[in-house]
Amino acid sequence: MKRAIQLLLLTLIIISSTPQHTHANNEELSQEEIFKGRMELYQKMETVTQVPWYYLAAADTYERGLRRAQRDRPREEGLISIYYEPEVWAGPINPNKEDTDPLSISLFNGVGLDGNGDGIASLSDDEDVLYTFANYLEQYGFDEEDFRIALWDYYQREQSVSIIHGHATVYEHFGNLDLDDHAFPIPLNHNYSYKNTWGDRRGWGGRRIHEGTDIFAGYNVPVRATAYGKVEVKGWNMYGGWRIGIRDLDNIYHYYAHLSGFEKGIEEGSIVSPGDVIGYCGSSGYGKPGTQGKFPPHLHYGMYRDNGYTEWSFDPFPSLKSWERKAYQDRKKKK
Known part of the structure; x- marks a missing residue:
């Protein structure tokens, strides 16, 4: 007892x-x-x-x-x-x-x-x-x-x-959970420009809308991962040319298109951190593999959310502005 x-x-x-x-x-x-x-x-x-x-x-x-x-x-x-x-x-x-x-x-x-x-x-x-x-x-x-x-x-x-x-x-x-940081996809020390182009009409390959934001920069300017995640897709797409798709921990798919090439060591299954170089800005796409130069060099950046049933595009512009602002603030603090 x-x-x-x-x-x-x-x-x-x-x-x-x-x-x-x-x-x-x-x-x-x-x-x-x-x-x-x-x-x-x-x-x-x-x-x-x-x-x-x-x-x-x-x-x-x-x-x-x-x-x-x-x-x-x-x-x-x-x-x-x-x-x-x-x-x-x-x-x-x-x-x-x-x-x-x-x-x-x-x-x-x-x-x-x-x-x-x-x-x-x-x-x-x-x-x-x-x-x-x-x-x-x-x-x-x-x-x-x-x-x-x-x-x-x-x-x-x-x-x-x-x-x-x-x-x-x-x-x-x-080995930890604190993986919420983000980075702007183009290094601030390079010349680039962008505006909100999500939803604009596109004609090549049939009538469709623009599912992303175009960031114009010179050939071979580094393109960086914006979030922690895993590379799901790497290769050629007739619309996006040489492109990479990365899934982050919010279930969001980040799409980087029109690249001139990929960073060495980046493959499907690679794990990336914000700021890691994954490829380089170019003008590939709108044709068979290797097609280049049909438009000025730029990064097409898209974001797609998964809801457990399907996946859809949403406007990445607010996120890009937020990450860019944070990058400038961080750079200012280091001076």
Whole structure:
């Protein structure tokens, strides 16, 4: 009896000393605290389930992007963005869609699990949500192919699998979460000019709109990555000529076109940081491979957002102006 009481007290101490990452604290935390709290959660679930932390971070980051792209999804209030419909969490035939009892949730074939030992499986508890997802991945195994299969079964979309796998590769490469910096694609010490050309009409190859911003600069001016990410595409496109496509951690695809060539070592699958040179400004495109000179040299820069169903272009001009302004401010501080 005495031993049982001691075990009970020990359990209560562990539960009370474990940080409870509920959805109420997100707006009260600094960015540094948010990254720290997320990493603690990822690493804790890695210890519990053996699922690598960067797999969990990648899926959570992907879902954070979906919350920003899908109007019918609420914004996350806590640290974790993985989303479950209440009827999926509690069970499709559960009369109580807000059920937090792990036993009754299980009886109604719900997915919700208790992730911190408090006897409650709550959609408003970050640990419960992350543990539920980690437990799902754990059932498939722990290597890269197991991860891909689990994601395919979960999302039923190859693009989603590819994006999350890319995020995992980036997180594993850098070993941290603080990867939100950006860079202007043209070095400030070169002459360049641009204006907002997104949505303008284009005629070559059929009537279409301009899905980007043209930044005019001389031949072979360096073109830089604007964000942390993974190179998804490299090669020739009859419209964009020599082009590179990079996916960042907001699920955004960055498209760099009309290049004169690529930086040595940049290949599909390469991991890049903001400011890394990836290629050089040119006038390639509008024809068969190698076509050059049909227009003045410039970088066509486009941004495309993925919402879990499809991908669409949006105006990159505001982002470019913001990154350019920040670059000038940083340069001024160094003087």
